[in-house]
Amino acid sequence: MRIVLVSIFTALIYSFLFFSFDNKKSISTEGKTIKERYLTPSGYERTIEAKNSFAEYLRNLPLKPSESLVKYYNGSTKSNNNVYDAVVDLPIGNKDLHQCADAVMRLRADYFFQQKQYDKIHFNFTNGFRVDYSKWRQGYRIAIKGNKTSWMKIAKPTDSQQEYWKYLEIIFNYAGTASLAKEMNPTAVSDIQIGDVFIKGGFPGHAVIVVDMATNGNKKIFLLAQSYMPAQELQILLNPSISSNRKVCWYSANNLPTLETPEWTFKSSELKRF
Template sequence: MRIAIVSILTVLISSFLFFSFKNEKLNNVEGMTIKDRFYVPSGYERTKEAKNSFGDYLRNLPLKPAGSLVKYYNGSTKSNNNIYDAVINLPIGKKDLHQCADAVMRLRADYFYSQKQYDKIHFNFTNGFRIDYNKWRQGYRIAVKGNKTSWVKTAKASDSPQDYWKYLEMVFNYAGTASLSKELKSIEVSDIQIGDVFIKGGFPGHAVIVVDMAINPKNNQKLMLLAQSYMPAQELQILLNPSISSNNKVCWYAINSLPTLETPEWTFKSSELKRF
């Protein structure tokens, strides 16, 4: 009975969004950032984000030209079977590392790196070992022997983009959804913000990150845009909303109190929403 009620509610909300958005132009093919590519539906306005905040950083991420296909780490392309509508224009390296949780950690680290707040860049390996970028930039590197992990001074001090990427690839190697889900704190859907993460820790697990939000000031209904990477390693992509069937592709998701969030390649529980 509960499942049936949830299904009915999902259909009702999806139908509301379909009829609200189906005749609107929601995409600007000339826009080269998330904020400029995706129009806010009528009646909504973008949430206010402080300048240079993480939220401001995410909604201004660069995009590839409209119609671009997602690239895998090996250069091949990911077919777009109603999964995504835009590709975030960031390099992902040539190793099979930049997957779902890795992409989320990368965005968080990139933000602090761009602000030169190096002391705030740190993550935990699956075995619990904390890897701080500040230590890495001093020339220390990771030594792994069995289940033992330690720092060893083997390089010159550097915060170059090349050495920073090597740090990220080390994180990608030994961290994932299982470790990241333990690092993040759970929050209520009603308190959602840009930068929050829907994450299922496991082997496999999955994670998507909120990269933009809008609100209807009349009824406080909130909408969000979601981004993900996936397996094998691939570029970040802005997800389509699979619950809205329309020739006018819609990426906005309604934020509500339903127990599940359906995305094109994963379904999350609302209890799996977390924050850095």
């Protein structure tokens, strides 16, 4: 009974919070980026983020045309049963690797790669072995024998896009929510920022990343992106607490004991930061 009452109370909060959307268009279907596609509710303004920051990178991610369907790694499509509103226009490869935590790590790595901050690209395998992209660029590759993992210098130094993607696929293969959750630091929902991740480490686990934010006084709202299983394109999530006949993607950070997304429910204590 308590869970039911909490769910009803949460739905009422969201209905009140987003009432202004009745009189204001919430989605600009012509928008080509997250920032252009999703309009803020009345009274809200997007947070001010530093130029060339990770936050600015995320809110300016390119989107496929409105009504596009998410594609799996094998080219088939994921039907949209009130799960997502838009598809992020980034390639994911043709292997079943780009799943939830992988997509989060990929966004972090892509940002640093674009900024040429190669030394900041590193992730841990599930066994704890740290894999730095800077070593990969030098020509080192991963050798795995049983439970032992090590570096071997077997290739020429390169920073090509093709070799960078091979590095990511190694990460996707041997890292996941369990390892990423250990790498990240817990943070309070009241201090939520773009780039923070709701993550449940485990087998299976799940992860979604905050890709945009807006505020109205001490009220904060945010947008979420995810990949999932099997490997699929990143997608901007709909808010399931809003009536299905009103397409709203903004989530409220206020009074958030749990975060209900279309395909997973997180505890507020599962918010973490790089």
